[in-house]
Amino acid sequence: MTKKSHKKTTAKLSFRGEETPWWLDLIHTSLQNPVLDRRRAIFTNRSLRFERIDAVGFDFDHTLAVYNCAKLDETAMEMVIEKLIAEEGYDKSFIENIPEPEFVTKGLVVDIEQGNVLKVDRFGHVSIAYHGRHRLDQKERRKLYGDANHIPHVTDRGRYIQIDSAFAKPEVLIFSALAPCTDCSECRCLWKTIRHYTDLIHRDDSLKKRITASPREYLSPDPDVIPMLRHLREGGKKLFLLTNSEWHYTRAMMNPALGLPGGPDDLSWVDLFDYVVVEAKKPGFFNTKKNGRPLEQIDGDPRILRGGNIDELERLVGATGPDVLYVGDHIYSDLITSKRSSHWRTMLVISELEEELAIHEDLPGFARQLRDVDVYRARTDLEVHHWTNLEGVLGRIDEPDFEALVEKLIEQCSERKRHAVRALKKYIDQRESLRSRIARAINPHWGSLFRTGTELTYYGKQLEDFACTYTGRASNLTLYPTNHYFRSGFDHLPHEIESM
Ligand SMILES: [Mg+2]
Structure with missing residues (x-):
C-alpha cells in the first residue's frame, strides 16, 4: 500500500467517530499528556534508536486491547x-x-x-x-x-x-x-x-x-491507541498485529477495543495495520525450527493472515531482527522467546506500572528517604561490627601493666558501640516503616510487583533482562517522536553506588 492511499484510509478513522486529519488526535493527546508525566513514560533497559526501527508489531489482548x-x-x-x-x-x-x-x-x-x-x-x-x-x-x-x-x-x-x-x-x-x-x-x-x-x-x-x-462490557478502550498507530505510520513504520486469538474473536473485539462504533463486519480498522496475523501460536511462532506452518490468507484480504512463523512474517514486512520492535504484555510468550530466538527489540506493557508510579507520586520523597536510610543503615551496621571486633581484641589483652588503659579503652569502645547499635535500630525501624508504608499502599499482601526488600523480584529481573523498554500502556508511544533515542540509564555495580 502506498503512503498516499494509507493517508486517505486512516483519515476516516478516529476514536471520536469523526473524520479528522491524522495529526489532530496526535496533537490532542500530546497536549493532554506531556512526556514529563512519569506515569505515561517509556522506561529503557537497553538503549533503542527508534529511527532504526522499520516495523512495530503489537500483541492484542492486554496490549492494544485494554480489558475491564x-x-x-x-x-x-x-x-x-x-x-x-x-x-x-x-x-x-x-x-x-x-x-x-x-x-x-x-x-x-x-x-x-x-x-x-x-x-x-x-x-x-x-x-x-x-x-x-x-x-x-x-x-x-x-x-x-x-x-x-x-x-x-x-x-x-x-x-x-x-x-x-x-x-x-x-x-x-x-x-x-x-x-x-x-x-x-x-x-x-x-x-x-x-x-x-x-x-x-x-x-x-x-x-x-x-x-x-457484549464486548463493550469487557473492554476499557484506550482513546490514544488510534492516534498512536497513526503517529507510527506517519513516521514511516510498518505496523502489524500479531495475536494468538482467532480471527472471529479479533474481528469481534477490535472495534470496541479501539473505541470505534463498528460491529464485527466493519473491518475499516484493518487499514491501521500493514498486516494482521491471527492464531500465531506464540511462543512457538518465534521458533522456525519447530514451526514450519505457512501464513495463510483469510477473509479474502491479503493483509489478514493466519499462522505462519517469524521468518515468513519478516519477509512479508521487509524488516528483520533488531529492526523490529514488538510490543506485548506477556513476559514469556511475547518477550523472552522473541528476544532469545529472533533478536527483535521488545517493549513490555505492564498496566500495574502506572498504578505503582501514581502511588509513588502520592508519597513524594519516600523512595529517596528509603534510599538514604538504607545507606545510613549499611554504614552503621559496619560501625557496629567494627566496635564489636575491637572490643573482642581488647578483651583478649592480658598485660597487667596496661590493665587500667585497656579497661578505659574497652569502656570507650563499648560506649561507641552502644551509640552505633541505638542508631542502627533507629535506621532499621525507619526503613521498615517507610518500606511497609509504600508496599501496603501498592498492595497490602504483596507490595511492589518489581521489588521485594532491597532486591528485584523474579519478575523485575526478567523485566530487566528481556524488555528493552517497558511502559504502562502501548499508546504511550504516541508521546515520543518516531526517531526518539530511548537511552538506558547508567548501569551501576554496588561499589560504584557506594562511591557516588
Ligand atoms: Mg497479551
Whole structure:
C-alpha cells in the first residue's frame, strides 16, 4: 500500500467517530499528556534508536486491547466454579473462601505441591508466602523453602508456576480458596483440575462467546491507541498485529477495543495495520525450527493472515531482527522467546506500572528517604561490627601493666558501640516503616510487583533482562517522536553506588 492511499484510509478513522486529519488526535493527546508525566513514560533497559526501527508489531489482548479486568476475571471465575461444582462435586461453600481480587497479582509464583502462593526475589528466594489467606511466618517459610534457591521458570511445569498472564488470576484465586482444605498430597491434582477447566473455557470458546456477546462490557478502550498507530505510520513504520486469538474473536473485539462504533463486519480498522496475523501460536511462532506452518490468507484480504512463523512474517514486512520492535504484555510468550530466538527489540506493557508510579507520586520523597536510610543503615551496621571486633581484641589483652588503659579503652569502645547499635535500630525501624508504608499502599499482601526488600523480584529481573523498554500502556508511544533515542540509564555495580 502506498503512503498516499494509507493517508486517505486512516483519515476516516478516529476514536471520536469523526473524520479528522491524522495529526489532530496526535496533537490532542500530546497536549493532554506531556512526556514529563512519569506515569505515561517509556522506561529503557537497553538503549533503542527508534529511527532504526522499520516495523512495530503489537500483541492484542492486554496490549492494544485494554480489558475491564474485574469483569473479565469475574466471568472466568464464575465459569470455572460452575464446572468444579457440576463436574467435580465441590461444595459451593468454598466460594466464601475466595480471597479478594487484589490477592493475586502478576509476577507471583504458585507452589502447586504445597498449595502456596509466593513472592520470589531475583535469586529465587521466597520473601512472602501465603497458604490460602494465611501468611506464613518466617519459621514456617524457612521450614518449607529453607535458604535453597528455588528458581522457578515458567516452562518448568513441575512444582512452580509463575503468574505471567493477566488471564491467570481466577485460577490462582480458586486454588487459594481450596488449597487450605486439601491434603498436601492432593494439591498438585487440585491445581491440575482447576487448570483443566480454565483451559477448557478458553479452548471450547465458551468464555469468548460470553465476551463477544457484549464486548463493550469487557473492554476499557484506550482513546490514544488510534492516534498512536497513526503517529507510527506517519513516521514511516510498518505496523502489524500479531495475536494468538482467532480471527472471529479479533474481528469481534477490535472495534470496541479501539473505541470505534463498528460491529464485527466493519473491518475499516484493518487499514491501521500493514498486516494482521491471527492464531500465531506464540511462543512457538518465534521458533522456525519447530514451526514450519505457512501464513495463510483469510477473509479474502491479503493483509489478514493466519499462522505462519517469524521468518515468513519478516519477509512479508521487509524488516528483520533488531529492526523490529514488538510490543506485548506477556513476559514469556511475547518477550523472552522473541528476544532469545529472533533478536527483535521488545517493549513490555505492564498496566500495574502506572498504578505503582501514581502511588509513588502520592508519597513524594519516600523512595529517596528509603534510599538514604538504607545507606545510613549499611554504614552503621559496619560501625557496629567494627566496635564489636575491637572490643573482642581488647578483651583478649592480658598485660597487667596496661590493665587500667585497656579497661578505659574497652569502656570507650563499648560506649561507641552502644551509640552505633541505638542508631542502627533507629535506621532499621525507619526503613521498615517507610518500606511497609509504600508496599501496603501498592498492595497490602504483596507490595511492589518489581521489588521485594532491597532486591528485584523474579519478575523485575526478567523485566530487566528481556524488555528493552517497558511502559504502562502501548499508546504511550504516541508521546515520543518516531526517531526518539530511548537511552538506558547508567548501569551501576554496588561499589560504584557506594562511591557516588
Ligand atoms: Mg497479551
